[in-house]
Amino acid sequence: MTTLNPRPLQCPLCTTAFSGWVVLASQDRGPMTSDLRRLPEGDDPIPRQVNGCPSCGYTGEVSAFEEHAPQADHAVPARLAGAYFSQEELEDAHDPLIADRPSAQDTTLASEVQLHLRPRAPEAHEDPALRYEHHAQICRWLGDGPLREGDAWLRGAWLYGDRGEQANEExxxxxxxxxxxxxxxxxxWFGRREDLVVVAYLIGELHRRLGEAxxxxxxxxxAVTWSSGLQSMxxxxxxxERQRSDPRDIV
Incomplete structure (x- = not known):
C-alpha cells in the first residue's frame, strides 16, 4: 500500500513556503495497463509524487526541494531553453523555415521558470496533470535527458486520461x-539494454494509442529483437507480441 504524508517545503528558486507531499510507496499489486502503469489498490501516488511551487511553478519530487534542490542560476543552454506544451510548438520552434523569431539564448533555470511556468503556477499547484507538464519542462532545463522528460509527459497523459480529457491525453x-x-x-541515455527494450516497447504502445498501428x-x-538473450525480458x-496482433489496454 502507498502512504501519502504532508510535508512542509520551501521553493529553492523563489523561497516560497508551502505544503507538499512525500510518497512512501510499497509494491502495488493492482492491474497493469499496456503502457506500463501499475494501477494502485489504494491511494494513487502519481498525482502527489511531484510537488509544485504555487508562486513560481518550479516542480519536483520532495528531494528536488531538499537535498537535490538546484541553484536558481543553474545554467540552461540555448538548445534546452523554451517551453513546449505540444509537439506542434516544438516543431515550429525548431523549423528552419520560420525565420522571423528571435534565436534562443543561454539562460538560467530561474529565468525559464519565471517566463514559462509562473503564469500558471497556482493552477499547476492544484492540478497534478498540469504539474507533470511543468515537470517535463524542468527535466529538460536541468539536462536530465529525454527519457526523464518523456516519463513526466506520460504521467501527465495518464492523469488527463483518468478524467476523460482525451485531447490533453493525446x-x-x-x-x-x-x-x-x-x-x-x-x-x-541507456545504462542497460533492458531499459532500451522497455522504451522501445513503450514507443510502440504510444504509437498504437495514437492510432499509428x-x-x-x-x-x-x-523491442523483441533488442531483447534477444535477455531472459528477464x-x-x-x-x-x-500480443499488442502487435491482439492489442488491449490492460495487460
Missing amino acids: RCRARALHCYRTGVAERH EEAGRWFEQ QELVQLA
Whole structure:
C-alpha cells in the first residue's frame, strides 16, 4: 500500500513556503495497463509524487526541494531553453523555415521558470496533470535527458486520461513519444539494454494509442529483437507480441 504524508517545503528558486507531499510507496499489486502503469489498490501516488511551487511553478519530487534542490542560476543552454506544451510548438520552434523569431539564448533555470511556468503556477499547484507538464519542462532545463522528460509527459497523459480529457491525453502522449524516440536515437541515455527494450516497447504502445498501428508494429518488433538473450525480458516480449496482433489496454 502507498502512504501519502504532508510535508512542509520551501521553493529553492523563489523561497516560497508551502505544503507538499512525500510518497512512501510499497509494491502495488493492482492491474497493469499496456503502457506500463501499475494501477494502485489504494491511494494513487502519481498525482502527489511531484510537488509544485504555487508562486513560481518550479516542480519536483520532495528531494528536488531538499537535498537535490538546484541553484536558481543553474545554467540552461540555448538548445534546452523554451517551453513546449505540444509537439506542434516544438516543431515550429525548431523549423528552419520560420525565420522571423528571435534565436534562443543561454539562460538560467530561474529565468525559464519565471517566463514559462509562473503564469500558471497556482493552477499547476492544484492540478497534478498540469504539474507533470511543468515537470517535463524542468527535466529538460536541468539536462536530465529525454527519457526523464518523456516519463513526466506520460504521467501527465495518464492523469488527463483518468478524467476523460482525451485531447490533453493525446497531446501529452505525443510529447512522451517524441522524447522516448529522441532518447533511443541518442542512445547514451541507456545504462542497460533492458531499459532500451522497455522504451522501445513503450514507443510502440504510444504509437498504437495514437492510432499509428503500422509504426507501432515496427517498434514492438524492435523491442523483441533488442531483447534477444535477455531472459528477464520475456514477459515484456510476450506483451509486445500480443499488442502487435491482439492489442488491449490492460495487460
